[in-house]
Amino acid sequence: MATSNTSPSGKRSTPAKRSKSSSTRNDMVFYLPPIIPALLMDVDDAPSNQLPFAATYKPLRVEFPKWLFSDPSEEDPETLTLYMEVLYDLASARTAMRVPVASKTWTAPIAENDLFVEVPTRYLRDGRYKYHYEVTLFNGDLTPSKELIINIDTTPPSLGQTPLFSFNPAVVRNTLTDAYFQNNDQQLIGALPPPRAEDIPPGFEGETLPYIGAAVGDVVMWYWSQDPAGNELVGRRELKTVDLGKPLEVSFPADFIRQSGNGMHFPRYEVQDRAGTALQRSMSVALNFEGTPVAARTPPSIKEASGNAFSSELKPVDASNGATVLIPASAVIEGAKTRVYWGAPGTAFAYETDTPVSPGSREYTIPKAFIAPHMNKVVEVYYHVQVEGEKPSQIHRTAVQWITGLPRTQSDQIQDGLLVLDTLSGGPATFTIGTWSHIATSQYISAWIEGVERGNVENAVILPIATEMEVPSEDTTITLGSLDKASLEKLAPLYQFRIHVRVSFDDKESWRVFPFVDATLVDSER
Incomplete structure (x- = not known):
């Protein structure tokens, strides 16, 4: 990696061109791993970085963090090459085969939205693969990235010849x-x-x-x-x-x-x-x-969900202001109240109400705060007409999907992908995040920086920003925490670091990973 030079004005100038052979393993900087937006969220004890089957039918988009000292031109272009190493290919039982799968060259300043390549579908087969990329700067320096291991599964499970209960x-x-x-x-x-x-x-x-x-x-x-x-x-x-x-x-x-x-x-x-x-x-x-049937009333439905009388799927984006439970007309008895249940009474994040959206209405609102805790789960919904001899209705089961459109962490001290230590003399670097769909103060958030150690880049460094912090507000930007200059000085300069965030919607029972942010630490711009 080239080092910055200083012009008489004190501004950083571009590094001088040098031969590729001058870089040795000891002084080489490694970029962060490639980013594959399509990867599934990791779950405990399952293979990490799982590619969804649907993503194997089209070219796979692979993105990259912006690198330092970029200055491509027609005379001195910059090139990125993405390599794939076959750790295990189930189709052919091959291993340890490394091939270039995509490349891109720039002859003008690189736009942030152009930092990607697409991997052809012929490379997206069953197996375990290692991806890394190499960037050749305008001055000839070649810098590799760290590796990303992904898992591709295109083979469905087998239930056997006679799959019967x-x-x-x-x-x-x-x-x-x-x-x-x-x-x-x-x-x-x-x-x-x-x-x-x-x-x-x-x-x-x-x-x-x-x-x-x-x-x-x-x-x-x-x-x-x-x-x-x-x-x-x-x-x-x-x-x-x-x-x-x-x-x-x-x-x-x-x-x-x-x-x-x-x-x-x-x-x-x-x-x-x-x-x-x-x-x-x-x-x-x-x-x-042949027994004693229960003459239960027909189940309710969820206005914002799609499915049938007994089951459905609910996208939180369709219930941004809450969900609406609709009871059948046959359940309306003059003078009697109907109580609607979202989840089994007494269980975590269950909700019940006997107040319709308006007098005489058959619609009952479930507040959005009781939707998010049930994401990636099935919630039972039913009603009970409050008259003697009535039994609860049949149950409608709705599978609540994950929310999408999650925000990224921000910091005023990170500009153009750089965090400059010298600019922190007046105070620490503060990290914030915007709001998201179905945010609630009953949720918890953790954030941390992951990088490598100054003086010994073989060691990882974790800098906590927030640890299981209660979400303080639902309608304003959230301040996650701050890191002072002394803490950030533990990170190696000119190396990229990653800001991680995760949120629990169900009282820390499970966690949803939010999009990460990459940046590069430098001691000084001069």
Whole structure:
């Protein structure tokens, strides 16, 4: 990496051209890794940097932080080349193959929105890959970046040759009765069939797998319908580490079965892996219910969600001012109130109300503060007409998606991607972040800088900015914290650092990663 020169005026001039061979490993600066916006948010115990399956159908956009001392021209262009190293290619079982996959050359000052290349789809195959890039500056200096390892999964899981629920205990003559529920904790337990020994892939012999390809982050959904292909959702479960290495079982509550009425029903399940490959569907089992049905009223619906009578998906962007629960006209009884429930009463972030949006209306508002904690989860919604003898309605289950359009951290002390230590003589560097959809003071935010150590760039440095701080306001820019000059001096000059932010919407049970910000530390502009 070239060092800055000083002109008589005190301003930084461009570095002199030198031969590429003059750079040695000991004095080389490494840029930050490439950035792939399409990558999924990391989850605990699952492979990091997972590329969604949908992103493999089009050229993959790879972005780069702005580098220092850039001054391309027609005479002295600058070039970036992106390299891919095959750590493991599932299609061919190849390893350790390094190839250039994209390149771009600039002959004029580089615009921020032009710092990207696109990787052709032929390189986006099943496997584990290492990406890094190299920049040749206008003066001939060549600087490599640190590496980014990504995982690509285009193969859906396999449910086996006969994917059918089995039940524990077994259902005699395929008929459920009141006695069955009374003897089995008011539920029907369905077990996914484990793979046959001959279907287990090499290296997994002797292990118990829920199904072939089961992994942390997979989602299992199960249904109880009057049609073999029905989609009356009973439950949704995202697999954790504890779910692997043993048979997988799910529960059909007796109340759900009773409210569906007597007669033949068809339980089945679906599996969707974390990458989003083709949805895998089981076959349906025919079960008859001959018991005491619950004459429950039809379920409510969510005005802003899309789906069917029993299940739906809710995008928070469509409920920026809250969600609207709509009860059916048949549930309106003159003189009686109706109480609407969002989540099971007594559970975290549940909400209930008996006040419609206006007198006589069938619509009830769920405040936005009770939507965000249920993101990436399924929330049960139902109502109860408040008259003697009435039972709660059937349940509508809505899967709340993640919010999008998240803000980035900002600092007045970072200008054009540079943080200059000499400018901090008057005070520390302060870091702020704007508001986001469904922000609430019940949420928590953490922020920190990740860089390398001054004097020993082999060591990582973490500088906390905010640690599990309560969100102080919902409608103004949030001050995350400050770092003084002495703290920032721990970072190596001329090396890039990264500002990380994450937010918990559910009382620290889980965390959503926000977009990071890259900058370069310099001691002085002179």
